[in-house]
Every structure is written in structure tokens, then in C-alpha cells.
Amino acid sequence: MKRLVPALAALLGLGAIGAIALLxxxxxMVVEGRSMEPEFQPGDRVLVNKLAYLRSAPARGDVVVVQRxxxxxxxxxxxxxxxxxxxxxxxxxxxxxxxxxxxxxDNPAESTDSRQLGPARxxxxxxxxxxxx
Amino acid sequence: xxxxSPMLRALDRLSPPERVxxxxxxxxxxxxxxxxxxxxxTVLRMNQLIKALDRSNADxxxxxxxxxxxxxxxxxxxxxxxxxxxxxxxxxxxxxxxxPDLHTKFWMANKxxxxxxxxxxxxxxNDLLNAVNEIAEIFWATKNVPTRxxxxxxxxxxxxxxxxx
Numbered sequence: 366m367k368r369l370v371p372a373l374a375a376l377l378g379l380g381a382i383g384a385i386a387l388l389x390x391x392x393x394m395v396v397e398g399r400s401m402e403p404e405f406q407p408g409d410r411v412l413v414n415k416l417a418y419l420r421s422a423p424a425r426g427d428v429v430v431v432q433r434x435x436x437x438x439x440x441x442x443x444x445x446x447x448x449x450x451x452x453x454x455x456x457x458x459x460x461x462x463x464x465x466x467x468x469x470x471d472n473p474a475e476s477t478d479s480r481q482l483g484p485a486r487x488x489x490x491x492x493x494x495x496x497x498x
Numbered sequence: 499x500x501x502x503s504p505m506l507r508a509l510d511r512l513s514p515p516e517r518v519x520x521x522x523x524x525x526x527x528x529x530x531x532x533x534x535x536x537x538x539x540t541v542l543r544m545n546q547l548i549k550a551l552d553r554s555n556a557d558x559x560x561x562x563x564x565x566x567x568x569x570x571x572x573x574x575x576x577x578x579x580x581x582x583x584x585x586x587x588x589x590x591x592x593x594x595x596x597x598p599d600l601h602t603k604f605w606m607a608n609k610x611x612x613x614x615x616x617x618x619x620x621x622x623x624n625d626l627l628n629a630v631n632e633i634a635e636i637f638w639a640t641k642n643v644p645t646r647x648x649x650x651x652x653x654x655x656x657x658x659x660x661x662x663x
Contacts (some may be wrong), residue, residue, distance in 0.1 A: 497500075
């Protein structure tokens, strides 16, 4: 019993630290609109890791929150192409430069994305979706 | 779902999650309830055509019923889709403050669209058109655009809400 109490306290402490770390490093977000259907429906809630790209670069296939310069609202998109990839832009084929990411909606018919807006800069990618909850 | 989901859902109740947009995200800002109104009127027209059908030739009547029903079904679905775009892409929390029954109106209109799929009921079709018109009035009011109700000027009859400016 004497050994159990400190062990439980340590466990609770670790849990609390973990919960605080989770809260500080993530954003809870609710999806609006259909551009990421079918995987993400309007009203779906997602947990977004704000620190996902501190150590590693955004990767093809990641679903990310992008906050473009001059646009107040964050958007949900998927990374289709990464620096070095060739993309079909409006003005013809071009190669993405360092820090440039081509973002597309999963539902292209109802999405405005890099096809119209061009690539996003790495610093505009505000986080990576971890899971729906 | 995830092991953390209950905790995160509980947190959402304490402080709502941020909104992340996944719609036509320019945003284009182009919304109009007219598409839902036309879809609702089409549902009404299909009810009228089914009711007025000449059934003397059974085969022909069966084929026509199938065509009318298919159109009634697809336009009821289209009506729901158009309503939903207004509901979750156009309307914002400040609109809800001014029109607290907004969610109920959309909810009931969607249910009416479903009822129209399930039945041959001209009254339900008229109710759907009226529900969509009421939403159209709210929509234009949020843009400070005055409206008037007037005849649809279509074979189906019925009224539309029009912007009056």
C-alpha cells in the first residue's frame, strides 16, 4: 500500500503532464464544407498536431491545415506534391521549389486549392491532421 | 473514433473547436436559394403529373410513373443538397442569433424533402416549397435584400420568393 500511493501519484502526474502537452501541441477543429469528402464530412471533428512539421517535412498524402497569407480562415487540404515534384499549373508544367507544396481537396469538384491558388509555402502549413474524433 | 475521443468531445463542450474550412474556399461567396426553390417546385410538378396521369394504357402509364418518380426523387435530393450548402456554407453563427429557429427550419425542410421521396403527396410538396421559400426569405434578409412573394410563372403554379430590388 505504501508503495502503491506514490506509484499512483506518479501515474496521475504523468497523465496530467501528457494531457497538458497534448492540449498545447494540438488544435481541435470542426470541418465545414465538402471539399475533403468523402473522408472528411461537414461536422467532422479533427485533432490537428501543430508541431508535426518541426522535425520532419510535410509529406505527400498528409491532410493538413493551411493558413494562407491574407486569408483569415484556415483550410483543410491534402498534400498532393512536395518540393521537387513537377505539377501541371495553369501556366504549364513547373517544378515545385524548396518550401512549396501543392495542396488539393479530395473532392475536386467542390474545392478551391493549388489549382487556382498556386502552391502553399511551408510556413503556411499550420498543422497535420492526426485523427477524427 | 479514438481512445481520446470521449475526452476531446468533452473538451469541445467546454470550449468549442475552431472551424476549418473545406468548402469552395476562395470563398466564392456565391449562394442563392433559387436552385432549392426550383427543385422543390419540380417535386410539386411531378406530384401533379402523377395525379393527372392517363392510365388507360397500363404499360405507358407504368413507364410514365417510373419517369415522374425518378425525377421527383432526384429533385428532392437536389433540394436537400442545395439547402445543405446554404445551411453549412452560407449561414453563420451571427445569423443564428437573429434567426434562432434557423436550424429547425432547415431540419424540417430536409425532412419534408425526404417525405416527398417516400410519398405521392401534393400537400407535402407544397409544404416543401413553402419551407424553402421561408428559408429564402431569411437568406435574403441576412443580405438586407427585400423580398416579395409572387407566382412562379411555371406550369406547376406555386409561389417563389424573389429578391425585390
